[in-house]
Amino acid sequence: MDEIEEGLIEKVSFVKLSKHRTKILKILKKKIMMPSEIRKKDNLSYTHLSRYLNSLKEKGLIICLNEQSKKGRYYKITPEGEKVIEFMEELDK
Template identity: 40%
Template sequence: MDERKLFELLGYVKVSINRTKTLKTIGTDLKMPSEIAREADIRTSQASGSLADLKKQGLVVCVNEEVRKGRLYKCTDIGLEIIKYL
């Protein structure tokens, strides 16, 4: 990824405290939205909204999309790169 795109994504994450907290909370783990919310001290709805935003940008992925409850999210390689700057 070129540096310009990296910094564009970094700005996108940093402009929202909830996106920043969500991404940092996941880190190198697999986490459910409820775990993210609890650890980041935000509402589950805020964590879910942030996850949707981060997913659209390719920073996180859901590893078990087919389940209704207990969805697990992890950072992509780009997401992990962004965390280094947070």
């Protein structure tokens, strides 16, 4: 990555500060999922998972595809979230 977009480093830092945020983004990079499915892969309580999902959503790294639903919400990584993961992978090389 030659050019670093404004704010990308801040978002990378935000994600890297939490192993759970990192893992959730990596999980969502592979496919769209519900919190119950994410929880099985990361073994978090629903309360903690909800906090992580909300913080990632506030940063524009993930979106909820059916926000109006009380149950069965689906989450997807955004293009910005994919850039964050790609940049983190570059840093780890």
